[in-house]
Amino acid sequence: MTRYRMTVEYDGTGYVGWQRQQNGPSIQAALEEAVFAYSGETVRVFGAGRTDAGVHALGQVAHVDLAGAGDADTLRSAVNAHLRNQRISVVEAEEVDDGFDARFSATRRIYLYRILNRRPPPALDRGQVWHVGPPLDAEAMDRAAQRLVGHHDFTTFRASECQAKSPVKTLDLLEVRRVGDEIRVTAEARSFLHRQVRNMVGTLERVGAGRRSADDVAAALEARDRAAGGPTAPACGLCLTAVSYD
Amino acid sequence: MTRYRMTVEYDGTGYVGWQRQQNGPSIQAALEEAVFAYSGETVRVFGAGRTDAGVHALGQVAHVDLAGAGDADTLRSAVNAHLRNQRISVVEAEEVDDGFDARFSATRRIYLYRILNRRPPPALDRGQVWHVGPPLDAEAMDRAAQRLVGHHDFTTFRASECQAKSPVKTLDLLEVRRVGDEIRVTAEARSFLHRQVRNMVGTLERVGAGRRSADDVAAALEARDRAAGGPTAPACGLCLTAVSYD
Numbered sequence: 001m002t003r004y005r006m007t008v009e010y011d012g013t014g015y016v017g018w019q020r021q022q023n024g025p026s027i028q029a030a031l032e033e034a035v036f037a038y039s040g041e042t043v044r045v046f047g048a049g050r051t052d053a054g055v056h057a058l059g060q061v062a063h064v065d066l067a068g069a070g071d072a073d074t075l076r077s078a079v080n081a082h083l084r085n086q087r088i089s090v091v092e093a094e095e096v097d098d099g100f101d102a103r104f105s106a107t108r109r110i111y112l113y114r115i116l117n118r119r120p121p122p123a124l125d126r127g128q129v130w131h132v133g134p135p136l137d138a139e140a141m142d143r144a145a146q147r148l149v150g151h152h153d154f155t156t157f158r159a160s161e162c163q164a165k166s167p168v169k170t171l172d173l174l175e176v177r178r179v180g181d182e183i184r185v186t187a188e189a190r191s192f193l194h195r196q197v198r199n200m201v202g203t204l205e206r207v208g209a210g211r212r213s214a215d216d217v218a219a220a221l222e223a224r225d226r227a228a229g230g231p232t233a234p235a236c237g238l239c240l241t242a243v244s245y246d
Numbered sequence: 247m248t249r250y251r252m253t254v255e256y257d258g259t260g261y262v263g264w265q266r267q268q269n270g271p272s273i274q275a276a277l278e279e280a281v282f283a284y285s286g287e288t289v290r291v292f293g294a295g296r297t298d299a300g301v302h303a304l305g306q307v308a309h310v311d312l313a314g315a316g317d318a319d320t321l322r323s324a325v326n327a328h329l330r331n332q333r334i335s336v337v338e339a340e341e342v343d344d345g346f347d348a349r350f351s352a353t354r355r356i357y358l359y360r361i362l363n364r365r366p367p368p369a370l371d372r373g374q375v376w377h378v379g380p381p382l383d384a385e386a387m388d389r390a391a392q393r394l395v396g397h398h399d400f401t402t403f404r405a406s407e408c409q410a411k412s413p414v415k416t417l418d419l420l421e422v423r424r425v426g427d428e429i430r431v432t433a434e435a436r437s438f439l440h441r442q443v444r445n446m447v448g449t450l451e452r453v454g455a456g457r458r459s460a461d462d463v464a465a466a467l468e469a470r471d472r473a474a475g476g477p478t479a480p481a482c483g484l485c486l487t488a489v490s491y492d
Contacts, residue, residue, distance in 0.1 A: 009369040056370055073365075080366055089369040119319075120326055123255040123335040124302055124374070124485075239370075 001065045004072055005096045006031075006079075008047075008060040011087035012235065013127045017053045018060070027051070027088055031062065034082035038075070039066055048102045048243040049109055052195070054235030056128065059091075059110075059242035063102040100245070108172070108244035109192060113185040113201045114237050117178075117208075129182070130201075130237035136208030138183050142176035144207040144214035145185070148200060148221060149174050154193050155224040157203070159232075162194035167224075169193060176204060183208070195232055203230030247311045250318055251342045252277075252325075254293075254306040257333035258481065259373045263299045264306070273297070273334055277308065280328035284321070285312055294348045294489040295355055298441070300481030302374065305337075305356075305488035309348040346491070354418070354490035355438060359431040359447045360483050363424075363454075375428070376447075376483035382454030384429050388422035390453040390460035391431070394446060394467060395420050400439050401470040403449070405478075408440035413470070415439060422450060429454070441478055449476030 008031070016024040020032070031045045048061040066075070076093035083089065099105070116122050116129040117136050148157075148171055155167040173188035185204065187197045203220065206212040212230065220228040254277070262270040266278070277291045294307040312321070322339035329335065345351075362368050362375040363382050394403075394417055401413040419434035431450065433443045449466065452458040458476065466474040 009366075011370050011372070058370065076366065084367075087369050087372055089366045091364070091366045118337070120255075120322065120335045120337045121330075123333050124257050124304065126257070126333055128370070 001067055001098075003063055003065050003096050003098055003100060004075060005094050005100060005102065006045075006062045006064065006076070006090050007092040008057060008062055009089045009091050010057050010060065011127070012051060012054045012056045013087070015053060017055065018047050018049065018051045027057075027060075030083065030086050030088055031064075031079070031090075034079045035064060035066070035075075037082040038078040039068055039070075041066055041068065046102050048106045049240050051238075051240055052198075052235050055238045055240070057240040060240050061102045061106070061243040061245075063096065063100060102243070105245050106243050107190055107246050108188060109190070109240065110242040110244075111187045111192070111197045112239045112241045113187070113197060113233065114239070115183040115185070115201075115205070116181060117183050118181040127236050128239075130234050132205060134209060136183060136205065137210065138176050138178035138208065140210075140214070141183070141185075141204045141208040144204055144212075144217040145174040145176050145200075147214055147218040152221055153224050154196055154221070156220050156226060156229040157196045157199035158193040158226065159195035159199070160226065164193050167193060169196070174200065198233045198235065198238060199226075199229050201233035201237070205233060206230040247313055247344075249309055249311050249342050249344055249346060250321060251340050251346060251348065252291075252308045252310065252322070252336050253338040254303060254308055255335045255337050256303050256306065257373070258297060258300045258302045259333070261299060263301065264293050264295065264297045273303075273306075276329065276332050276334055277310075277325070277336075280325045281310060281312070283328040284324040285314055285316075287312055287314065292348050294352045295486050297484075297486055298444075298481050301484045301486065302482075303486040306486050307348045307352070307489040307491075309342065309346060348489070351491050352489050353436055353492050354434060355436070355486065356488040356490070357433045357438070357443045358485045358487045359433070359443060359479065360485070361429040361431070361447075361451065362427060363429050364427040373482050374485075376480050378451060380455060382429060382451065383456065384422050384424035384454065386456075386460070387429070387431075387450045387454040390450055390458075390463040391420040391422050391446075393460055393464040398467055399470050400442055400467070402466050402472060402475040403442045403445035404439040404472060405441035405445070406472065410439050413439060415442070420446065444479045444481065444484060445472075445475050447479040447483070451479060452476045
């Protein structure tokens with residue numbers, strides 16, 4: 001068996017998320033079917049981040065084992081040919097050793113959350129940004145974000161269906177920057193709880209709107225209670241931009 | 247009557263182009279219908295650039311006359327509400343004097359053409375870039391582009407159905423830059439011939455691929471013959487980014 005690492009880009013619109021599910025098309029199933037169409041092998045594709053329905057990726061990383069060891073570039077091209085009608089593209093593929101695990105070897109996940117902050121709705125970026133009409137104070141959002149950085153119990157920002165053993169995580173970076181009409185929130189950590197980024201962004205948006213203070217955010221974190229956090233930001237604004245390995 | 251200037255963003259995918267036509271949905275008709283839905287007035291919306299089917303805009307400019315003079319911001323919001331199911335958004339609206347004509351008062355049109363130059367196809371930017379797999383030499387493309395800048399007879403880059411009185415235009419800027427996997431071609435002029443940008447980009451792509459030289463491009467321009475030019479680049483890579491007025 002040869003293990004391959006693949007970097008995958010996708011538009012999450014219309015998919016039930018990364019993970020194979022009964023109720024609709026998933027990225028994982030589309031990749032597994034494309035690998036099967038090329039190789040004739042029924043495989044399992046393992047991803048670094050189980051992105052939710054509607055969440056995008058520029059740099060999802062996955063691994064797959066194949067018995068008929070072929071060239072990684074050929075695998076990439078062939079899988080992409082079979083993904084022609086999907087909004088999924090394998091941007092890189094390479095052979096890796098058996099010790100590599102896309103999910104468990106990952107040392108850092110980087111997410112970008114895009115808010116389009118202007119009155120008119122998006123046209124070209126529809127489905128790839130969260131449209132917030134009223135003006136947001138990005139600097140206030142960034143100041144509040146700094147209260148979340150570090151090693152904390154993130155229960156307040158954890159989805160009820162989260163399966164992680166512990167709610168304690170280390171958030172290495174949470175940065176809010178305005179770029180024209182857009183507010184970009186970058187989040188980096190070894191791993192995140194389920195919906196953690198969207199729950200943090202939904203809370204920071206309330207700060208940007210002047211409805212909560214940085215102290216309120218710090219108190220919400222302390223409360224270790226999902227009810228103390230703000231609403232969940234929509235999936236469409238979120239993109240898994242990169243996954244790092246040592 | 248009050249004249250309004252509107253700046254319009256749209257994803258051209260699935261539209262027959264700016265101009266109202268019998269054979270499918272156009273941006274112009276969608277805007278006219280949205281204005282009618284708000285105002286009850288049957289209007290004509292005039293655009294600065296008659297973009298082709300599949301061509302996008304971030305900064306198309308249009309004007310419209312309305313008898314029931316309302317606030318420009320209200321017009322913008324109301325029209326956007328009626329465009330909810332379209333990939334069209336009015337990003338700005340303002341009252342202008344009767345002398346303003348979106349098409350004839352324009353002094354500069356700026357287009358961006360995006361080429362995704364990597365083997366794997368696009369996922370997130372599908373429909374907004376031209377995917378060219380083999381590596382292109384952006385610097386060679388830029389050097390060739392400079393041979394087209396200036397006051398010339400652009401017959402070589404003019405669509406046969408072009409209705410302009412003269413093929414002589416002044417091309418103020420044609421710049422080719424690589425940004426990561428993307429090659430961005432920016433074109434600026436008071437006005438362009440029909441398909442001029444796409445025909446120039448299709449020719450420059452041949453230069454990037456090493457199939458034509460900068461001298462070949464200069465000779466093609468001199469030939470004043472469409473057959474001397476390269477193929478027409480696909481519509482999906484093109485975006486009307488801005489229109490300027492004195």
